[in-house]
Amino acid sequence: MKKLFLLAAVLFSIPVFSQSADERIGTLINQSDWFGLEENYPILKDSMQVDFLKLMSEIMIDYNFNRPDKAISGIRKLLTNHQNEIGGSNVLGMTILACQIDGLRGNYASAAQNAQNIIDQLKAQNAEKEAYEGLEQVFSFYSKLSSIPAPSITRPDCDVSVPIEIEKVKLPTSVEPKGWRGTTILIPVTINGKTYRFIFDTGAGTSFMSERFAKEVGVRMLNDSLTINSTLPGAMNGQMGTVENMQIGSMIFHYPLITVAPPNALDSVMRVDAILGMDFINLFDELRIYPKEKKIVFPVSSTPLPTSGRNMILTDRALKIKAEANNGERLKLHFDTGCSTAGLYYRYYEGHKSELDASGKREHITGGGFNIVVTKEILRLPSFRIKVGKVPVELKNLAVDTTNGDFQTSDDAGIIGMDMVNQFDCVTINLKEMFLSLNNILAFLIRFYEIIKRFDGKCINYIRLTSPQKSGFSQQVGYLIAMSPS
Numbered sequence: 001m002k003k004l005f006l007l008a009a010v011l012f013s014i015p016v017f018s019q020s021a022d023e024r025i026g027t028l029i030n031q032s033d034w035f036g037l038e039e040n041y042p043i044l045k046d047s048m049q050v051d052f053l054k055l056m057s058e059i060m061i062d063y064n065f066n067r068p069d070k071a072i073s074g075i076r077k078l079l080t081n082h083q084n085e086i087g088g089s090n091v092l093g094m095t096i097l098a099c100q101i102d103g104l105r106g107n108y109a110s111a112a113q114n115a116q117n118i119i120d121q122l123k124a125q126n127a128e129k130e131a132y133e134g135l136e137q138v139f140s141f142y143s144k145l146s147s148i149p150a151p152s153i154t155r156p157d158c159d160v161s162v163p164i165e166i167e168k169v170k171l172p173t174s175v176e177p178k179g180w181r182g183t184t185i186l187i188p189v190t191i192n193g194k195t196y197r198f199i200f201d202t203g204a205g206t207s208f209m210s211e212r213f214a215k216e217v218g219v220r221m222l223n224d225s226l227t228i229n230s231t232l233p234g235a236m237n238g239q240m241g242t243v244e245n246m247q248i249g250s251m252i253f254h255y256p257l258i259t260v261a262p263p264n265a266l267d268s269v270m271r272v273d274a275i276l277g278m279d280f281i282n283l284f285d286e287l288r289i290y291p292k293e294k295k296i297v298f299p300v301s302s303t304p305l306p307t308s309g310r311n312m313i314l315t316d317r318a319l320k321i322k323a324e325a326n327n328g329e330r331l332k333l334h335f336d337t338g339c340s341t342a343g344l345y346y347r348y349y350e351g352h353k354s355e356l357d358a359s360g361k362r363e364h365i366t367g368g369g370f371n372i373v374v375t376k377e378i379l380r381l382p383s384f385r386i387k388v389g390k391v392p393v394e395l396k397n398l399a400v401d402t403t404n405g406d407f408q409t410s411d412d413a414g415i416i417g418m419d420m421v422n423q424f425d426c427v428t429i430n431l432k433e434m435f436l437s438l439n440n441i442l443a444f445l446i447r448f449y450e451i452i453k454r455f456d457g458k459c460i461n462y463i464r465l466t467s468p469q470k471s472g473f474s475q476q477v478g479y480l481i482a483m484s485p486s
Contacts, residue, residue, distance in 0.1 A: 020047075021044040021045075021047035021048045021049075022048050022049055022050050022053055024040065024044060025037070025040065025041060025044055025048060025053060025057055026053060028040060029053075029056065029057065029060060032411065034060060034061070034064040034065075034313050034315075035310075035311075035313065035322045035330070035332070037057060037060060037061060038061050038064075038065060038310060039309075041057045041058075041061060045057070051082070052078060052081075052082035052085045052086055055074055055077060055078045055082065056078060056086070056090075058070075058074050059071050059074040059075055059078065059094070062074060063097065063101065063315075064313040064314065064315055065310060065313060065314070065434045066282075066313075066314045066431055066432075066434055068101045068104065068105055071097075071101055072098055072101055072102065075094050075095075075097065075098045075101075076098070078094060079091065079094060079095070092131065092132075092134070092135075095118050095135070096115075096134045096135060096138060098114070099111045099114050099115045099135065099138045099142075100138060100316070102114065103138065103141070103142045103145075104316075104317065105150065106149070106150020106151055106152075107150065108142045108143075108145040108146045108148070108150070109142075109146040111138065111142040112138070112139050112142040112143040112145075112146055115135045115136075115138040115139040115142070116139050116143075118132070118135055119132045119135050119136060119139065122135075141226075144222050144223040144240065145222055145223075145240065145257070147222070148222065148242050148255050149254065149255050150255070151253070151254065151255050151256055151257060151279050151280070151283060152253075152254045152255065152283065153251055153252070153253060153254070153283045153284070154251065154252040154254065155250065155251040155252075155298070156250055156251075157300060158300055159297055159298065159299045159300055160249050160250050160251055160297070160298040161249065161295050161296070161297050161298075162187060162188070162248055162249035162295060162296050162297075162298070163188065163294060163295055164185050164186060164187050164200065164289075164294050164295060164296055165185070165186040165197070165294065166183050166184075166185060166186075166291050166294060166418075166422065167183060167184055167186055168180045168182070168183055169181050169182050169183060169184055169270065169340040170270075171269060171270060172269065174366075175269050175366040175367075176366075181340055181341055182339075182340025182341040182418055182419065183340055183418045183422060184199055184200075184337075184338065184340055184418060185199065185200040185201075185289070185291075185296075185337055185418070185421075186198065186199060186200070187199075187200045187248065187276060187296065188248070188249075189246050189247070189248055189274070189276060190246065190247040190248075191217045191218075191243060191245075191246050191247075192217060192218065194217075196213075196217075196273075196274055197274070198274040198275060198276040199272065199274065199275045199276070199338055200276050200296070200337055200338075201275045201276065201277050201336070201337055201338030202277075202278065202281060202319050202335055202336055202337045202338070202417075202429070203277075203318070203319075203334065203335075203336030203337065203338045203339060203415075203417070204275045204276075204277030204278060204338060205259075205277060205278055205279075205316065205317040205318065206240075206256075206257045206258060206259045206277050206278065206279045206317075207256045207257065207258045207259070207274075207275055207276055207277045207279055207280060208258065208259045208260075208261070208272070208274065208275035208277060209241075209258050209259075209260050209261075209273065209274050209275075210260075210261060210262075210263075210271070210272065210273045210274070211238075211260055211261060211262045211263070212263075212273070213273040213274055214241060214258070214260045217243065218243065219241040219242065219243055219258055219260060220241055220242055220243065221239050221240070221241045221260070222239070222240045222241055222242060223239055223240050224239070225237045225238075225239065226238050226239055226240050226259070237262075238259060238260055238261040238262065239259075239260045240257065240258065240259060240260065241258045241260050242255050242256060242257060242258055243255075243256065243258070248276070248280075249298075251298070253280055253283075256279055256280060257279045266373060269366070269373050275338065277317075278317040278318075278319075279317075281429070281431070282314070282317065282431060284298055284431060285302040285430065285431060285432035286298075286299055286302035286303060286428065286429065286430045286431065286432060287299075287428075287429050288426050288427070288428045288429075289337075289421060289426070289427040289428075289429070290425065290426050291421055291422050291424070291425075291427070292425055293425075302430055302432050302433070303428060303430055303433075303437070304433070305430075305433040305435060306389065306435060306437060308389045308390055308435075309435070310322075310433065310434045310435050311323075311388065311389050311434075311435050311436055312335070312429075312430075312434045312435055312436045313434065314431070314434065318334060319334070319335040319336075319429075320332050320333065320334055320335065320412060321333050321335045321388060321416070321436050322388075323386045323387065323388050323393075323416075324386060324387040324388075325385075325386055326385045326386070331348075331386065331413040331414070332411065332412050332413055333412060333413055333414050333415060333416045334410070334412045334414070334415040334416070335416060335417065335436065336415055336416070336417045337417050337418060337421060338417065339415050339416065339417030339418065339419075340417065340418055341399065341417075341418070341419055342395050342398060342399075342414065342415060342416040342417065342419040342420065343378075343398065343399040343400065343401060343414050343415055344384070344398065344399070344400040344401065344413060344414035345401050345412060345413060345414050345415070346401045346402065346403060346404050347411065347412070347413065348400070348413040348414055349379065349400050349401060349402055350404075356379055356381070356400055357379070359381060359382075360379035360380055360381045360382075360400060361379070361380045362377060362378070362379055362380075362402070363377070363378060363380055364376065364377055364378070365378055365399065376401070376402075376403045377402050377403060378399045378400055378401055378402060379399070379400040379402050380397060380398070380399060380400075381395075381397070381398040381399075381400060382396065382397065383395070383396055383398070384398040388420070388436060388438055389435065389436065389437060389438065391438040393420050393423065393438070394423075395416070395419050395420070396419075420438070423438075423440075424438045424439055424440045425439055425440040425441075426438075426439040426440075427439070
């Protein structure tokens with residue numbers, strides 16, 4: 001599902017420099033190419049001439065790769081030492097970003113207070129209202145949350161396994177002729193001693209409840225009105241609320257941030273009462289989804305960063321993964337476990353129109369998201385192959401949007417969720433090192449091959465280990481580890 005709320009966007013305007021390293025990094029920032037920035041900055045930074053651009057690069061890497069404390073520290077340093085160099089628009093953008101990061105960490109009161117302090121300073125300088133409108137949105141939102149603690153988890157000091165259901169999504173036959181469209185993950189959540197089924201949704205910025213359900217479980221409302229999806233079609237007023245505790249397995253989720261919405265257009269297609277979103281998921285270093293064994297494991301220790309590197313970013317609580325098309329083209333895909341079927345956006349179609357038209361079949365489908373249901377023309381591809389961290393993924397009967405809609409505001413190539421998850425024994429979401437790992441026998445053999453390729457013929461050890469990400473095909477696996485002599 002789409003993010004349930006949006007805060008003010010942060011815009012950057014970076015001047016172009018004659019030095020090639022600075023120019024390349026400035027271009028990556030202006031293009032919001034955070035994967036490219038993370039890959040290229042360590043290589044180019046020693047050749048860069050402009051100190052503030054180095055610092056801005058580090059800030060944006062830290063922010064997008066889920067290191068909020070370092071991002072905040074970098075912003076403070078940037079604003080202390082380089083205000084004149086970066087210009088007023090970037091000063092304001094970084095100020096808003098700092099407040100947003102603070103708020104996303106649950107520091108609601110300080111986010112609101114810092115926003116108000118800057119607003120007061122700008123008003124004292126007779127600044128135009130548009131200069132601080134973004135900060136007013138930040139202040140308005142977080143000031144209403146300042147009475148509650150930050151979301152937190154109480155958990156045992158051991159791996160926690162929670163049973164899940166993988167359920168087909170049932171739609172009216174007027175929407176889906178076969179009645180079914182993909183699957184979703186349902187996870188048990190206990191509130192006030194009663195257990196309910198929540199959608200486990202990496203695409204939801206916060207947890208979510210319908211107005212009816214929120215009344216049933218006694219949600220405490222924190223504001224009178226909140227505009228949900230304010231920049232997108234289907235925007236409507238809702239509320240923000242919380243409950244003191246929710247139990248998931250042997251864990252207690254304290255003070256979740258819950259978006260509460262009245263009846264809306266989506267109800268005519270599929271009624272959604274409860275979603276467990278990124279306010280919960282982002283409290284963990286790592287979680288592992290086992291769709292075939294029907295469980296999610298929250299390990300006490302996380303998996304080290306694989307040799308393939310980071311392939312996931314977190315921007316305003318939206319997870320995006322780096323993938324590779326068959327032709328080697330890099331794709332940025334919104335990773336959304338609330339998405340029952342994958343799709344490619346119009347942006348991708350526009351750049352690949354000829355080849356897609358030649359291989360796909362046109363049809364009309366009904367779909368949408370929060371408070372919006374539309375019927376539109378799509379192109380149906382029989383198969384679309386990608387790689388995620390060198391692991392092949394085949395997406396069958398993929399829908400490609402051929403209409404330039406108003407609600408695709410990002411530069412993502414598309415969206416992917418349960419179509420991919422269901423293909424693997426284990427899907428690891430690591431929010432500490434920011435990578436998505438796909439595991440089954442094929443993925444294991446691919447990694448094994450990569451190890452063998454690095455073997456230098458001088459020394460090899462055979463180590464028998466219990467896999468931290470055990471897949472259904474084996475509880476014990478033998479790893480061949482190539483060891484270089486010291």
